[in-house]
Amino acid sequence: MPDLGIEVLFKGKNMLRLLGGLWTALRISLIAVVISIPLGILLGVLMTKKNRMLHAILRVYLEFIRIMPQMVLLFLVYFGTTRSFGWDLSGEVASIIVFVLWGTAEMSDLVRGALISIPKHQYESCEALGLSRTQTYLYVIIPQTIRRLIPLSINLITRMIKTTTLVLMIGVVEVLKVAQQIIEANRMNSPNAAFGIYLTIFLLYFLACWPISLLARHLEKKWR
Amino acid sequence: MSLDFGLNWDVIAQYIPLYQKAAILTVKLGVLGVLFAVLIGLVCALVQYYKIPVLKQITAVYIELSRNTPLLVQLFFIYYGLPKIGLKISASVCGVVGLAFLGGSYMAEAFRSGLEAVEPIQTESAYSLGMNRAQTFRYVILPQAMSVSVPAFVANVIFLLKETSVFSAVSLMDLMFTAKDLIGLYYKTTEALFLLVVFYLIILLPVSILGSIVERRIRRAGFGD
Amino acid sequence: MGEPVLHIEHITKKYEDHTVLNDVNLTVHQGEVIVIIGPSGCGKSTLLRCINALEPIQGGEIRLEDKKIEAGSKELAAIRQKIGMVFQSYELFPHLTVLDNILLAPMKVQKRSREEVKKEALTLLDRVGLKDRADSYPRQLSGGQKQRVAIVRALCMHPEILLFDEVTAALDPEMVREVLDVMLDLASQGRTMLIVTHEMSFAKAVADRVIFLDGGKIAEEATPKEFFEHPKTERAKQFLNMFTFEDAKTQNTENE
Numbered sequence: 001m002p003d004l005g006i007e008v009l010f011k012g013k014n015m016l017r018l019l020g021g022l023w024t025a026l027r028i029s030l031i032a033v034v035i036s037i038p039l040g041i042l043l044g045v046l047m048t049k050k051n052r053m054l055h056a057i058l059r060v061y062l063e064f065i066r067i068m069p070q071m072v073l074l075f076l077v078y079f080g081t082t083r084s085f086g087w088d089l090s091g092e093v094a095s096i097i098v099f100v101l102w103g104t105a106e107m108s109d110l111v112r113g114a115l116i117s118i119p120k121h122q123y124e125s126c127e128a129l130g131l132s133r134t135q136t137y138l139y140v141i142i143p144q145t146i147r148r149l150i151p152l153s154i155n156l157i158t159r160m161i162k163t164t165t166l167v168l169m170i171g172v173v174e175v176l177k178v179a180q181q182i183i184e185a186n187r188m189n190s191p192n193a194a195f196g197i198y199l200t201i202f203l204l205y206f207l208a209c210w211p212i213s214l215l216a217r218h219l220e221k222k223w224r
Numbered sequence: 225m226s227l228d229f230g231l232n233w234d235v236i237a238q239y240i241p242l243y244q245k246a247a248i249l250t251v252k253l254g255v256l257g258v259l260f261a262v263l264i265g266l267v268c269a270l271v272q273y274y275k276i277p278v279l280k281q282i283t284a285v286y287i288e289l290s291r292n293t294p295l296l297v298q299l300f301f302i303y304y305g306l307p308k309i310g311l312k313i314s315a316s317v318c319g320v321v322g323l324a325f326l327g328g329s330y331m332a333e334a335f336r337s338g339l340e341a342v343e344p345i346q347t348e349s350a351y352s353l354g355m356n357r358a359q360t361f362r363y364v365i366l367p368q369a370m371s372v373s374v375p376a377f378v379a380n381v382i383f384l385l386k387e388t389s390v391f392s393a394v395s396l397m398d399l400m401f402t403a404k405d406l407i408g409l410y411y412k413t414t415e416a417l418f419l420l421v422v423f424y425l426i427i428l429l430p431v432s433i434l435g436s437i438v439e440r441r442i443r444r445a446g447f448g449d
Numbered sequence: 450m451g452e453p454v455l456h457i458e459h460i461t462k463k464y465e466d467h468t469v470l471n472d473v474n475l476t477v478h479q480g481e482v483i484v485i486i487g488p489s490g491c492g493k494s495t496l497l498r499c500i501n502a503l504e505p506i507q508g509g510e511i512r513l514e515d516k517k518i519e520a521g522s523k524e525l526a527a528i529r530q531k532i533g534m535v536f537q538s539y540e541l542f543p544h545l546t547v548l549d550n551i552l553l554a555p556m557k558v559q560k561r562s563r564e565e566v567k568k569e570a571l572t573l574l575d576r577v578g579l580k581d582r583a584d585s586y587p588r589q590l591s592g593g594q595k596q597r598v599a600i601v602r603a604l605c606m607h608p609e610i611l612l613f614d615e616v617t618a619a620l621d622p623e624m625v626r627e628v629l630d631v632m633l634d635l636a637s638q639g640r641t642m643l644i645v646t647h648e649m650s651f652a653k654a655v656a657d658r659v660i661f662l663d664g665g666k667i668a669e670e671a672t673p674k675e676f677f678e679h680p681k682t683e684r685a686k687q688f689l690n691m692f693t694f695e696d697a698k699t700q701n702t703e704n705e
Contacts, residue, residue: 004308067382067428068421069389071400075407076417083413162294166390169400176300183304195308198301202293209292348503349540353554353606354530363553367544 005196008186018197021178022204028092028167028174029160032099036160037153039100040107047112058108065105070163073098078170091172099160106156114148115141147223154216158209165205175201235415239406246402247423253316253396254388254427257323258381264324265331272332273339283332290329296390298322303394319391323384330380338373339365371442378435385428399423451479454641455500455610460509462495462665469495471665472509477610480639484652484673487662488688493645496662497612500643501534513609530558533603537615539595541587541602547574548583551602559606566605573601577631593624597631604635611635613644629655649692653677661685 009015047058065073078094081087089097118141126136168176179197186193268283290298299322303315313321342365350360392401399420406416455477462470469492477483485493498504500511505520512518516528541550548570555566574580577597587595596616603611613632617625629651636642636655646652652659652673659676661669663684669676680686 067386067432068424069386071389072420072424075400075403075420079407079413080417083417158292162292165294165296168296169390169393169404176296179300192308195305198297198305202297202301205293205297206289210288213288213292343540345536345538345540346542348498349534349536349542350554351503351526352501352529352532352534353602354526354558355554356526359557363557364542368542371544 005183005190005193005198005200008182008190008193009196009200011186014182017178017182018175018200018204021173021175022201022208024092024172025164025167025174026161026208028095028099028172029157029164031096032103032164033157033160035096035100036103036107036156039104041111043104043108044111044115047108048115062105062109065102066109070098070102071166071169073102074166074170077101091167091170094170095164095167095172099164102163103156103160106159107153110149110152110156111145114145114152117148118144151216151220151223154212154219158212158216161209161212162205175204231415231418232412235412236419239412239415239419242402242406243399243419243423246397246399247427249316249396250385250388250391250398251427253319253391253398254323254385256320257327257388258384260320260324261327261331261380261384264328265333265335268328268332269335269339272336287329287332290326291333295322295326295387296393298325299390299394315391315394315396318394319388319396323387326387327380327384330383331377334373334376334380335369337376338369338371341372342368374442375435375439378431378439382428382431382435385431389424451481451641453478454514455643456510456512457496457500458510458512460499460511461507462492462499462504463507469665470499470506473662473665473667475660475667477641477643480641481657482636482640482642482644482655483658483660484644484646484656485660485662486646486649486652486688487668491662492665493662494614497534497614497643497645500612501529501532526558530554530606531609532612533606533608533610534612535596535599535603535614535616537618539587539592539599539619541595541599543587546584546586547579547590547598550587550598551605554602555605570601570605573604574598576634577601578627591624592620593627596620596624596628600628600631600635610641610643613642613646615645615647617646617648649677649689661688663688 009018043058046054049055074095077098078089078091081089081094122140122144123136126140131139165174165176168174179201183193183197268287271279271283299318302313302322302325303318306313346364346368347360350364355363388398389400391398392404395401403416403420406412453476455475457473457475457477460470460473461468473492473496475483485496487493495504499506500518502511502518502520502522502525510517513528513531516524518525518528541547542553545553548567551570551574552563552566555561556563571580571583574583577600579594579597579601582590582594582598587598590598599616616632617628620628625648629648632642632644632651633655642655644652644655654673656673659669659671659673660667661671661676661680661682661684663682669680669682669685671681676685677689680689
């Protein structure tokens with residue numbers, strides 16, 4: 001039977017190396033998510049304020065980040081900063097910067113959406129009940145917003161995880177890069193390893209993202 | 225620190241044809257991928273909506289696999305993995321297949337939520353007028369579902385066009401590939417990046433603007449309420 | 450009374466082990482107006498839905514003239530054309546204008562020409578006072594207007610029998626009258642109608658026969674005069690009592 005890369009995986013530390021590569025990508029996503037969520041909440045709230053100037057600036061930032069492919073953003077930060085500022089960012093730092101910029105933009109849009117989706121009546125009935133502004137936000141608006149936001153933010157995590165595969169393209173040694181190295185090293189004794197190894201990575205990503213998606217869907221249903 | 229935003233316009237003029245060629249490739253593969261994604265999405269959405277046994281389970285598995293894995297990994301598997309079991313395809317076909325595999329599930333979700341937004345009693349109302357299943361679908365469900373699906377559909381098209389930026393990983397000479405080449409070989413970083421952004425804007429901005437016009441028009445026509 | 454049109458024989462309808470309709474028998478004659486009343490959950494709407502085969506039945510038989518009505522049968526679409534149904538929530542098609550809502554089924558299902566149906570539609574719209582709204586979209590109409598359009602839509606299929614499922618229940622009080630007037634007008638034209646409603650004075654005015662449904666069974670069947678003035682069963686008496694109010698203040702003083 002031709003070896004389809006399964007044997008290679010169990011040779012030496014190959015599987016561990018692969019998982020290590022996956023962890024590199026996941027670590028970038030997690031750091032980016034942890035920074036993006038609070039920043040995104042802040043920006044999202046600012047977006048609902050009626051300051052024209054602030055609005056215009058945030059809008060340009062959001063639209064640019066959201067319309068550009070993340071690959072382009074990675075190139076801009078990784079290659080562009082070296083050229084323009086003389087910074088020599090490592091691939092990993094450049095990635096984190098890009099994914100924070102992107103995650104913040106996405107998150108702020110989710111927050112803005114959740115905030116404006118709260119019907120005006122909710123504010124009015126709070127007023128009618130004599131709640132103060134702080135009380136209104138604390139007991140009525142924020143709890144409802146959070147319920148809408150949590151499933152969406154969880155989805156953002158899976159999107160982040162999927163998108164961080166791109167860091168391969170600016171030289172970060174993540175799971176696909178490790179796979180290439182393993183395949184290359186075993187080119188002679190196991191020429192078909194690419195099949196099994198890439199399939200494994202496909203499944204690893206699925207196993208990382210699927211439970212998160214299920215959780216998001218579950219919460220969405222529960223809180224609708 | 226050398227703040228060098230100065231662009232060399234001669235260099236830019238010289239590179240424009242390269243980018244044009246790459247952009248055409250990106251758009252061509254992107255449009256094809258989107259078209260196939262729409263087809264796959266429609267079939268899956270109908271299967272899910274009409275709860276066709278067996279096919280419903282198969283499409284559900286496909287949707288989960290496709291939505292929970294990155295395009296880059298899908299492409300690597302298709303381009304480098306599949307030939308090892310005898311399925312060899314060219315880089316451009318691989319790009320289209322990958323984009324369709326990814327996009328199909330996103331389109332399916334967009335269409336399905338549109339279909340599900342049409343109240344079941346609308347169907348009953350059509351039945352009570354003597355319409356059969358096909359007529360009900362064609363004249364009552366589909367038009368309403370489509371208008372609900374439009375925003376998600378537009379978002380998916382933009383998402384998929386953006387995703388084409390990973391095609392260079394399977395050695396397709398797209399915009400990213402061109403930019404990387406110019407940076408790596410000739411150190412024309414500023415010009416290369418400038419053109420990269422400009423060309424992606426040329427491709428994506430019209431779609432985005434058109435999308436929001438259509439969306440606004442539908443919302444204004446807003447026959448939903 | 451005219452020939453019998455609709456036969457409902459011993460029908461049973463169950464949701465899992467909950468019986469909604471239990472051995473219901475009813476024959477509707479040509480030109481007859483039957484009002485079905487009863488407490489909520491008694492199965493009256495379900496009965497109408499079964500007649501249009503929107504719900505499968507577990508026992509018994511429903512026939513329109515000599516054609517059996519059953520969910521999944523090939524002739525169902527053809528039979529449904531002869532049964533017009535108006536829903537509580539109007540169910541106009543939101544993406545079509547008033548006129549196109551009315552024209553859709555006659556043109557696509559009965560393959561009639563646009564001009565012919567349009568002429569008829571406009572005449573009927575005129576009759577319900579909505580001729581000038583033909584090009585409006587449903588969302589531009591009030592609830593009462595929507596419901597009148599829904600009635601016209603059903604009429605344009607030339608049904609032999611009309612089913613009305615609590616058609617005024619979702620309307621603001623001031624719009625109830627305009628819809629009921631249209632139905633009274635239809636009754637006076639000799640249409641065969643089956644009406645589920647909570648409007649008791651309307652029921653009294655329009656019905657040839659009142660059916661009181663309770664717990665999935667026909668508990669009482671009588672002329673409106675008999676039923677409203679001398680209900681026979683205790684349940685019917687209780688039910689009718691819910692529609693009369695005692696003067697709260699007088700009662701209080703009496704209690705003191």
